[in-house]
Amino acid sequence: MQIQGVYAALTTKDMKRAEQFYSILFGRGPDDRPMDNLIQWRDVAGANVQLFRDETNAGHGRCTIVVPQMSVARQELARAGLSIGDEKAGEFGKIAQLNDPDGNLITLAEPPQSRFH
Numbered sequence: 001m002q003i004q005g006v007y008a009a010l011t012t013k014d015m016k017r018a019e020q021f022y023s024i025l026f027g028r029g030p031d032d033r034p035m036d037n038l039i040q041w042r043d044v045a046g047a048n049v050q051l052f053r054d055e056t057n058a059g060h061g062r063c064t065i066v067v068p069q070m071s072v073a074r075q076e077l078a079r080a081g082l083s084i085g086d087e088k089a090g091e092f093g094k095i096a097q098l099n100d101p102d103g104n105l106i107t108l109a110e111p112p113q114s115r116f117h
Contacts, residue, residue, distance in 0.1 A: 011054040059103030
């Protein structure tokens with residue numbers, strides 16, 4: 001099988017509200033709207049994201065976004081009006097979470113810093 005692309009998909013009850021949230025989170029608006037109930041962001045740090053209007057399944061999704069520095073991501077999101085929860089740290093690095101307006105769980109993950117910096 002030859003694969004041309006992969007999209008992660010999240011669901012929402014309110015497209016306008018979700019589009020505003022994800023436009024802030026991704027730092028830009030969607031790339032296209034191929035159907036009435038679908039908007040897409042392409043190449044968000046190498047990933048593609050679809051947002052579907054689906055009232056039955058809205059709010060049950062998860063998305064992990066890897067960031068180089070949690071503190072910088074936290075400050076940028078705060079300036080944009082979004083707040084994330086407390087950080088949890090371990091051998092895996094750090095994570096902090098927030099929910100989109102529908103309740104989909106967004107996890108920010110900072111990988112462990114190299115000892116050779």
